[in-house]
Amino acid sequence: MLSRVANNLIWLERYMERGNGIxxxxxxxxxxxxxxxxxxxxxxxxxxxxSHDNEFTTEDAITCIEFMVLNTNNPNSIVNxxxxxxxxxxxxxxxISRELWLCINNYYLxxxxxxxxxxxxxxxxxLFLDNLKAFHLMYYGNMDNTxxxxxxxxxxxxxxxxxxxxxxxxxxxxxxxxxxxxxxxLEQSFYWKNLLLSxxxxxxxxxxxxxxxxxxxxxxxxxxxxxxxxxxxxxxxxISRHINKLVESDELEKTNxxxxxxxxxxxxKYSTIESINTIxxxxxxxxIKEDINDISFRINSVNYSQVNN
Amino acid sequence: MKNDYLFSSYHQLxxxxxxxxxxxxxxxxxxxTINSYLKSVSQNELFKKQELSKQLFMSQxxxxxxxxxxxxxxxxxxxxxDIVPRIITAPEWDIIDKGIQQRIKALNLFxxxxxxxxxxxxxxxxxxxxxxxxxxxxxxxxxVNVPHDIYVHISGVDLIRNNDGAFYVLEDNLxxxxxxxxxxxxxxxxxxIFPGILPKSNIRGVSNFPNLLYKKLEELSDVSHPNIVLLxxxxxxxxxxxxxxxxxxxxxxxxxxxxxxxxxxxVFMKTTNGLKRVDIIYRxxxxxxLDPLEFNANSTLGVAGIMAAYRKGNVNIVNAPGTGIxxxxxxxxxxxxxxxxxxxxxxxxxxxxxxxxGKPEEFKHVEEHIKDMVIKKTDGSGGYGMLMGHEATDEExxxxxxxxxxxxxxxxxxxxxRLSTAPCCINGQLTPRCVDLRPFALAGKNGIDITPGGLTRxxxxxxxxxxxxxxxxxxxxxxxxx
Numbered sequence: 001m002l003s004r005v006a007n008n009l010i011w012l013e014r015y016m017e018r019g020n021g022i023x024x025x026x027x028x029x030x031x032x033x034x035x036x037x038x039x040x041x042x043x044x045x046x047x048x049x050x051s052h053d054n055e056f057t058t059e060d061a062i063t064c065i066e067f068m069v070l071n072t073n074n075p076n077s078i079v080n081x082x083x084x085x086x087x088x089x090x091x092x093x094x095x096i097s098r099e100l101w102l103c104i105n106n107y108y109l110x111x112x113x114x115x116x117x118x119x120x121x122x123x124x125x126x127l128f129l130d131n132l133k134a135f136h137l138m139y140y141g142n143m144d145n146t147x148x149x150x151x152x153x154x155x156x157x158x159x160x161x162x163x164x165x166x167x168x169x170x171x172x173x174x175x176x177x178x179x180x181x182x183x184x185x186l187e188q189s190f191y192w193k194n195l196l197l198s199x200x201x202x203x204x205x206x207x208x209x210x211x212x213x214x215x216x217x218x219x220x221x222x223x224x225x226x227x228x229x230x231x232x233x234x235x236x237x238x239i240s241r242h243i244n245k246l247v248e249s250d251e252l253e254k255t256n257x258x259x260x261x262x263x264x265x266x267x268x269k270y271s272t273i274e275s276i277n278t279i280x281x282x283x284x285x286x287x288i289k290e291d292i293n294d295i296s297f298r299i300n301s302v303n304y305s306q307v308n309n
Numbered sequence: 310m311k312n313d314y315l316f317s318s319y320h321q322l323x324x325x326x327x328x329x330x331x332x333x334x335x336x337x338x339x340x341x342t343i344n345s346y347l348k349s350v351s352q353n354e355l356f357k358k359q360e361l362s363k364q365l366f367m368s369q370x371x372x373x374x375x376x377x378x379x380x381x382x383x384x385x386x387x388x389x390x391d392i393v394p395r396i397i398t399a400p401e402w403d404i405i406d407k408g409i410q411q412r413i414k415a416l417n418l419f420x421x422x423x424x425x426x427x428x429x430x431x432x433x434x435x436x437x438x439x440x441x442x443x444x445x446x447x448x449x450x451x452x453v454n455v456p457h458d459i460y461v462h463i464s465g466v467d468l469i470r471n472n473d474g475a476f477y478v479l480e481d482n483l484x485x486x487x488x489x490x491x492x493x494x495x496x497x498x499x500x501x502i503f504p505g506i507l508p509k510s511n512i513r514g515v516s517n518f519p520n521l522l523y524k525k526l527e528e529l530s531d532v533s534h535p536n537i538v539l540l541x542x543x544x545x546x547x548x549x550x551x552x553x554x555x556x557x558x559x560x561x562x563x564x565x566x567x568x569x570x571x572x573x574x575x576v577f578m579k580t581t582n583g584l585k586r587v588d589i590i591y592r593x594x595x596x597x598x599l600d601p602l603e604f605n606a607n608s609t610l611g612v613a614g615i616m617a618a619y620r621k622g623n624v625n626i627v628n629a630p631g632t633g634i635x636x637x638x639x640x641x642x643x644x645x646x647x648x649x650x651x652x653x654x655x656x657x658x659x660x661x662x663x664x665x666x667g668k669p670e671e672f673k674h675v676e677e678h679i680k681d682m683v684i685k686k687t688d689g690s691g692g693y694g695m696l697m698g699h700e701a702t703d704e705e706x707x708x709x710x711x712x713x714x715x716x717x718x719x720x721x722x723x724x725x726x727r728l729s730t731a732p733c734c735i736n737g738q739l740t741p742r743c744v745d746l747r748p749f750a751l752a753g754k755n756g757i758d759i760t761p762g763g764l765t766r767x768x769x770x771x772x773x774x775x776x777x778x779x780x781x782x783x784x785x786x787x788x789x790x791x
Contacts, residue, residue: 002568006581094557105370251581
């Protein structure tokens with residue numbers, strides 16, 4: 001496969017995954033903000049997902065959602081993310097299924113159609129966000145059902161799980177900041193619950209551990225669960241698996257990528273709450289982010305290493 | 310339900326051939342099936358069909374991007390599509406088919422001759438200065454042998470039908486003609502909006518084009534499974550949709566210049582697992598941008614060293630570089646002579662009478678009949694930089710002629726043509742609009758094939774003769790009867 005194509009596939013999927021993650025975050029925060037706006041403000045979200053020189057800020061829910069979804073000056077607004085995803089998809093149309101392309105293109109057309117801002121202001125914002133999320137669900141389903149298993153699929157998946165790890169770590173960091181600011185156990189439990197909701201782990205958590213929000217159990221679920229598709233561990237094993245598939249099918253040369261992934265996988269798997277506490281939870285996440293950035297960088301350089309041959 | 314409103318105000322243009330009506334306002338036989346269908350459809354349904362066609366183009370991403378000079382921000386547009394097909398009979402198509410085959414055959418021989426022995430100059434048919442002053446003549450191609458002596462593999466000859474009912478050649482697009490994806494896409498839309506009508510009307514299919522193109526490309530290589538790629542300038546090119554479509558339909562890799570490199574005079578593409586050799590390149594970038602080492606040094610679209618690899622025979626470039634010499638507007642005048650010179654045949658398709666502004670007596674004739682003339686730059690395209698005598702002011706004419714005098718060899722003039730009209734559905738009524746026709750010819754070692762159909766472009770503005778997509782043109786599906 002062309003290196004550029006592989007790179008575009010990874011980015012196509014990263015953008016789609018990011019869009020889905022941000023929409024979940026907005027929806028969960030909107031609900032929470034209706035309950036207690038002082039605990040669940042919009043500013044941290046805006047800060048995390050805009051460029052460092054962004055000066056825009058708001059505590060009005062609708063204004064924030066509009067900024068995060070429709071504002072073209074915000075590089076991580078859903079409309080920009082989907083535009084980027086579509087640009088990537090457009091240039092790899094001969095590598096993705098027709099259905100997948102139509103799905104992304106229709107999402108893009110839906111978002112760029114005039115009248116969305118009006119709809120957001122006049123209608124139920126949850127419905128507005130759900131309508132957008134529906135495109136992501138359709139996209140996931142389409143990919144599962146129409147994309148043939150092969151190098152394109154593997155690269156797409158690498159993009160998906162790389163981005164997912166970054167999203168989960170970012171969501172967690174954002175909440176840790178809030179948790180650190182209070183010693184009120186009840187308030188802390190609100191934040192933990194909120195984190196579970198935005199990652200989509202709430203239902204599983206309640207089912208497994210009942211309505212008791214304990215840090216240790218939450219960290220175990222978000223970071224170490226082997227079967228939950230939005231746990232860091234799960235994502236890392238998926239990246240590993242798809243890299244190996246590519247190596248097996250002679251699409252990638254064997255490099256030290258599998259070593260890095262294996263190391264990260266074991267670090268997460270064998271960390272205990274004590275060992276995490278020793279280095280500090282913030283540092284634990286920071287290390288994961290650094291490792292994943294390094295892996296992502298190496299995947300890019302694998303793609304381009306042949307250029308100067 | 311009978312939709313009489315649709316047919317209520319069809320005013321044929323005077324002295325103009327209409328594709329649907331005879332000059333006695335009778336419907337031509339080939340239009341009968343579609344007409345009775347249109348009559349049976351209500352106004353509302355017709356609007357729905359138009360809307361459906363727009364949506365289909367949008368949702369499939371059949372768009373092109375127009376760039377605004379000011380903010381450099383592109384706007385994606387669809388190429389306007391008129392739902393009423395343009396229909397051509399079998400005998401008419403037979404002439405077009407034979408005529409284009411003959412022309413492409415002669416033009417290929419001409420290009421080979423010009424880059425080798427130049428018999429046509431030596432025999433005094435074409436003046437040498439015309440060739441050497443032409444910007445599309447590539448010295449880099451002199452003496453280069455190309456596989457099977459085929460230079461023009463893909464061409465899209467523009468035809469118009471004059472008021473005598475005959476087809477004339479407007480220009481031979483021999484470089485990187487575009488529009489073939491619209492021929493394919495328009496047909497898909499027709500199938501959706503006119504269910505059952507195509508088989509009933511006995512229309513020939515066009516969907517075989519990509520397979521045929523692939524076969525022609527594959528034949529060029531001696532390798533058993535050649536690696537064929539389509540080279541695009543990238544997503545910002547207005548024909549990018551077409552590039553992705555053709556690559557997808559042929560199952561070949563769509564590459565950009567930066568995906569390729571030349572090593573030891575062999576072209577490779579950069580893959581995730583190293584370099585992979587490329588055997589055939591169907592390029593959709595112009596000669597000028599192909600190789601920064603030999604042509605435009607600033608080009609980042611091409612591949613450094615690709616021409617050297619080509620000359621060594623290590624890679625095949627389709628169409629061959631340098632074919633522009635044969636579709637220059639000044640050379641066009643000589644195509645009938647070429648047909649006689651190389652093939653010893655009478656041209657089947659006529660040329661449009663063309664005056665060379667470089668010849669004083671012809672300049673004078675044009676000046677005297679300026680109101681009936683269109684003047685064009687010999688190296689221009691896309692409908693830009695022309696003077697349409699009948700709609701220009703005296704001031705504009707004066708200025709333009711002054712410009713011509715500076716460099717008379719760079720201009721030609723033609724009488725303003727009566728492009729034939731075809732019915733278009735505009736605001737719920739059928740209205741005549743001017744059309745042309747671009748069929749697509751594929752030349753390979755086993756002959757020339759012309760897909761029965763083509764791109765009918767239509768000037769959607771009332772009274773306009775300009776069909777270019779950049780200037781308010783649209784398109785129609787083109788039906789050829791079996």
